[in-house]
Amino acid sequence: MKYKKPIVKTIIISGIFFAILNRVAIIKLIGSVIESASEMIFVVKKQMGGMLFGVIIVCLCSIVGITVSILAAKLIDSREKGNGIKKRLAEKHPNINTLIGLFLVFIIASVLWGIVYYLLACLRIMIMKFIDWSTSAASKMDVVVIVALITGTVSIVSVIISSVIAKLIDYKKNRKEYLSQKREEPYGEFVEMVYKIQQNGKNNNSYTEKMMMDDLSKFSRQITLWGSTNVVKKWIKFREQGANPEAKIDNLFVLEDIMNEMRKDLGLRKVKKGNLLAFFVNDIKEVMRTKK
Numbered sequence: 001m002k003y004k005k006p007i008v009k010t011i012i013i014s015g016i017f018f019a020i021l022n023r024v025a026i027i028k029l030i031g032s033v034i035e036s037a038s039e040m041i042f043v044v045k046k047q048m049g050g051m052l053f054g055v056i057i058v059c060l061c062s063i064v065g066i067t068v069s070i071l072a073a074k075l076i077d078s079r080e081k082g083n084g085i086k087k088r089l090a091e092k093h094p095n096i097n098t099l100i101g102l103f104l105v106f107i108i109a110s111v112l113w114g115i116v117y118y119l120l121a122c123l124r125i126m127i128m129k130f131i132d133w134s135t136s137a138a139s140k141m142d143v144v145v146i147v148a149l150i151t152g153t154v155s156i157v158s159v160i161i162s163s164v165i166a167k168l169i170d171y172k173k174n175r176k177e178y179l180s181q182k183r184e185e186p187y188g189e190f191v192e193m194v195y196k197i198q199q200n201g202k203n204n205n206s207y208t209e210k211m212m213m214d215d216l217s218k219f220s221r222q223i224t225l226w227g228s229t230n231v232v233k234k235w236i237k238f239r240e241q242g243a244n245p246e247a248k249i250d251n252l253f254v255l256e257d258i259m260n261e262m263r264k265d266l267g268l269r270k271v272k273k274g275n276l277l278a279f280f281v282n283d284i285k286e287v288m289r290t291k292k
Helices: 004-048 050-079 094-140 143-198 209-226 229-242 245-265 284-291
Strands: none
Touching (some): 050 094, 143 245
């Protein structure tokens, strides 16, 4: 019996020793694995290029993040007692859904950045090759030939630029003339309608309310397609204020603004405030002074 204690101590000490050896071996194994992985990552990065490697790492990490998020959502669902109603992930777990969306943004942004980076790199290589080729070709040519090439290139570029500018000017001019032709009739009918309304009392109300409504409807249809943006805005404002008796004076000036915008569309300058109204409102100057 007296030999049992030393034996037990020996066994315990041996167990501790082997445990320490195993731990050291495990640590060494982990260290060697990490070292091997680092070397492999370095080799792969060197072969693929830093940018492409970074893009792949970001995408892989984002995919892992998405997978973990989905698994976490499923784990939460399995622990919770549902009521039998199926809901989408965005409804049940908005925070996890936001996190997944963020990972997707990382993937898209990294891929786009990688594409832009390599496109710019290819463009840079092409430019450098072109410069090298131009330099080598110029070194073999005579000065007179080089000057002739430069002069010819500048002439061709100037002709192309001037042709493009001339086409743009012609397009804008033709477009303006076409729109002016289409706008001339409805704009003229609108001014004629204004004068009919102003002179209606002198003509024994020959211009009936039905005729006026028909003309207003026709004008609205025409400017729906051909009216400029400013004319449409002013016309809408005029119609909105028309139902307000207190805005009669203000509406007169809106009417004048409409006619001024029409003049501008037809290639004419705007006139001073009150001058167009003075054609059919005799005391408009006094009204303007009173309003001030």
